[in-house]
Amino acid sequence: MELDQIRKQINAVDDAMHRYFTDRLRCSEDVAEAKLQTQDSVYKPEREKQVYARFPGDADEEKLYRLYVRKVMQLSRYHQYGIFLGKGNVDTEFETQYRSVQTAINERDTTDASVKIELTPDPQAEQGMSIQDMLSVLGDFGTEVTALQYEGSKVSVTVRVSGTDALESQRRLFYMLYKESVTYKMYVV
Ligand SMILES: C=C(O[C@@H]1C=C(C(=O)O)C=C[C@H]1O)C(=O)O
Known part of the structure; x- marks a missing residue:
């Protein structure tokens, strides 16, 4: 396949990932709102472990995906802290x-x-x-x-x-x- 063609495919995948990332962030916002209601904390290591556990494989794809998801969850928490601070919820x-x-x-x-x-x-x-x-x-x-x-x-x-x-x-x-x-x-x- 031509390089140009492969890069078009990558762009299409990036568009889909961007949409999914935004969807995930919206869910994270809903979680933040629920946590604000109950005075709960942003960081939930047990839940994050469950997220990794859904992709437990040893193949490179799985290992790299876990690293990717790790970053995504870090950014998701950063986003939630923004919501907390925006609502004046600060220690x-x-x-x-x-x-x-x-x-x-x-x-x-x-x-x-x-x-x-x-x-x-x-x-x-x-x-x-x-x-x-x-x-x-x-x-x-x-x-x-x-x-x-x-x-x-x-x-x-x-x-x-x-x-x-x-x-x-x-x-x-x-x-x-x-x-x-x-x-x-x-x-x-
Ligand atoms: C979204 C949540 O908040 C945080 C972010 C997570 C995520 O992005 O998946 C998981 C656990 C929490 O550390 C949650 O508690 O479910």
Whole structure:
């Protein structure tokens, strides 16, 4: 088959995947609404395990599909955190930390600030993401990581935040890290 023809097929598959992805995200929105009603949490590791378990094979297609679905679920959670925050549903502890970072950035002469996030990821990822997942998500959304330190079970990630607008645009990302870590502290350095 001609390369052009195969690429047309790929485009058609991409169109279908885009439609399915959007459908899945709509379902995820409905789940978020239901969770908001019952004050339930976004991340459900047991459910995610069930999702993987439906595709248990050892073939490359199955293994790669599980990795793909992993990313899809990460984005699905990110989307749900957006819905939670959009409805003002945010943990007080996070809000306090976020506000003090905001104030500190406001009080600076320059807009260029570094925010240090000290967190403890769950080694078994029962609570959420591993540090590798977190770095991957930070990278996905264009957050610049300027330092990374491992201190026992804790990790310190320093990120560049150029002003309060930049902070606001990263709020959801930081909230996701907060919700999916065992401990979380962020401050301007
Ligand atoms: C959609 C849900 O929320 C989260 C996202 C999931 C998904 O995208 O499949 C699965 C479990 C949760 O971590 C859910 O709880 O079903």
